[in-house]
Amino acid sequence: MSHLENLIAEYYDWSGYLVKRNLKVGKLSHGGWEMELDVIAFHPTTKHLVHVEPSIDAHSWDTRESRFAKKFKSGEKYMFTNVFPWLDPSTPVERIAVLVSHPQGRDELCGAKILSIDEFMAMVREKVGSCGKMAKNAIPEQYPLLRTIQLTTQGYYKYIE
Numbered sequence: 001m002s003h004l005e006n007l008i009a010e011y012y013d014w015s016g017y018l019v020k021r022n023l024k025v026g027k028l029s030h031g032g033w034e035m036e037l038d039v040i041a042f043h044p045t046t047k048h049l050v051h052v053e054p055s056i057d058a059h060s061w062d063t064r065e066s067r068f069a070k071k072f073k074s075g076e077k078y079m080f081t082n083v084f085p086w087l088d089p090s091t092p093v094e095r096i097a098v099l100v101s102h103p104q105g106r107d108e109l110c111g112a113k114i115l116s117i118d119e120f121m122a123m124v125r126e127k128v129g130s131c132g133k134m135a136k137n138a139i140p141e142q143y144p145l146l147r148t149i150q151l152t153t154q155g156y157y158k159y160i161e
Helices: 003-014 061-083 117-129 144-154
Strands: 018-027 033-042 049-054 093-099 112-116
Touching: 003 018, 003 033, 003 049, 003 117, 003 144, 018 061, 033 061, 049 061, 061 093, 093 117, 112 117, 117 144
Parallel strands: 049 093, 093 112
Antiparallel strands: 018 033, 033 049
């Protein structure tokens, strides 16, 4: 699992979601798996279901389209049988592709919303920042990446530039 996958999984877990990560689906008869889904998260209160596929690749858009189409298609195929079999199959699934960049005028990839890593990090920093200083409201230690972001952006007692 990459650092980006870890951060995304931590962020959703910390936000109250049930998170499954690096989930292998579609067992093949000759061994192995059809696909690995990076991060799937479900919020039990809001009923928000999200499938996030991050990538720091340098592939062409054609290659990306092919890879992400397979990942999101597998997510669709196994979401309500293997991932969260107790969920109503009519539950809408938000799909997000977190990429190195978000080209202007291109907002989707295979039906998934595109977020650049910087856009995702801005979202994380905003929510972490709302916690304030670590001494008064530390993010729980089970989220080491988010705690590090809190410490570096908010400080322990005070933030010093």
